[in-house]
Amino acid sequence: MHTDLVAALDIGGTKIAGALVDGDGALLVRAQRPTPARDGAEAVMGAVGDVLAELRASSLWARAGAMGIGSAGPVDASAGTVSPVNVPGWRGFPLVDRVTEATGGLPVVLIGDGVAMTAAEHWLGAARGYDNALCLVVSTGVGGGLVLGGKLHPGPTGNAGHIGHICVDLDGDLCPCGARGCVERIASGPNIARRALDGGWLPGPDGDSTAASVAASARAGDLVAIASYERAAQALAAGIAATATLAEIDIAVIGGGVAGAGEVLFAPLRRFLRDYATLSFVQQLRVAPAVMGTDAGLVGAAAAAWTSGVWGTGAGAGAGAKGVPAGALR
Template identity: 55%
Template sequence: MHTAERPTPAAEGAERIWDVVAAMIADALLVAGGAVRGVGIASAGPIDRLGGTVSPINIPSWRGFPVRDRVSAVVPGAPVELGGDGVCMALGEHWLGAGRGARFLLGMVVSTGVGGGLVLNGAPYPGRTGNAGHVGHVVVDQAGARCACGGRGCVETVASGPSMVRWARDNGWSAPRGAGAKELAEAAVAGNALALAAFRRGATALAAMIASVGAVCDLDLVVVGGGVAKSGRLLFDPLRAALADYARLDFLAGLRVVPAQLGGAAGLVGAARLVGPG
């Protein structure tokens, strides 16, 4: 699989961002060297799957951006499928990663935010608009902090990397300017009590959300990826312990939480799967 990355010039306006995307598509077409079977797009959301537009929260200039039509114009004749990045992550892990064989799966990314997607009865479930599985905005604290979405107490405000770092700093963790989840994990490994508490707090919030989504969707597997998940047992041990306390219904007894296997490629693999197998 050929991959390429470019920085997103989020502050430079909608058309400048599109120019970067279009240049990457042109490079990919040169590598493909022939007819294109189809194009899959995995985008941060919210998205409008039917309308073909995207409105990533972290890219304000792309509110309602018609990405599917723009891509179709660059790759004429090829079908273009649009999916949310969480749905595509879940689909990628279900197809070629840690979720192979699962029938009812939640795929999650815990990084600068918390995202997710669902595979139900073996098939991706995008929902009415393409945003089903947007689990970062499940409320876990009714009196909690305001979220970037405008709501309050979303799990993202507790369990994302920046949220855990912010909580640790607010409670006295001394760290260099610019320290993030990686440095927080290093401090936790070294035994820093505040860093360990930040991971426990974030993991407990994730467990509360997973128990709720598991009860609604009758899940059998949760696959967790993203930068924070790279901390390994620092996240997964308290998450599993808290989940055992929250998910007490008999039909949730077999619900497992496992690390993702495809890393940053999961969304790309899932986007390719949107176009079709093979």
């Protein structure tokens, strides 16, 4: 049997998604379950097991040569464990061992969800064709990942590129991570909304006080809402410029719910980047919205499996396994 597919899992605080993915990034078989995040470690693993069982029931399963997992973090790829902030029952949970067992010995590659999004955008999305890229997920938190020298750079534990916890305000607010003035503490959706409310912004008649509602007010000209997004954009620009200066990044791709604000976010972000990315080798830095959408986690997990070196090495690998997909996956 040719092993010309990979299996993928995207594990978050609200859903666990799975797919069988081909070398062009097409999701051929899908499965999904809600995440029972408050119900304990084994309940969550049970949902993962249900997703895997549904994938294994497909006639295409035998063609899978590896499993890629993108998980909410922190993750520790070196230990094969996960401790997602939004899944309290999993602390140091041995996810790689458990998934290896549940798949009958399929080789498993674990990365954080920000790195997974990065892998997807580099393979098929806005960062395609760029050898050095930073991709960000700006949502409830701020995560990210790096492509360096044309290859995904997850780092030893799978967390490299976690821009959300770069300090951009030395005496800023205390972040839940324990540091002060982190990008996430300023630019995440909940903090955009918090800052607007603190400044006197009032939600509309529907009571919606999310960052998306703040963005709608900003588009309508509300000065407090505009100021909150400007502050978020400034924090993101400072973090992106610092990363670009350190690693010579060519493009920063921004996804996640906050990126849905469009030019409310991107216009001030580009303006602030001119203030922070001042050295000659970062002045051409591009900023672009992500394009992979809700499938980014699965596509990115699959990309990590394709490029990891473990693909096709498991117990069921056939001698006829085809090569790693061409193109942006290198």
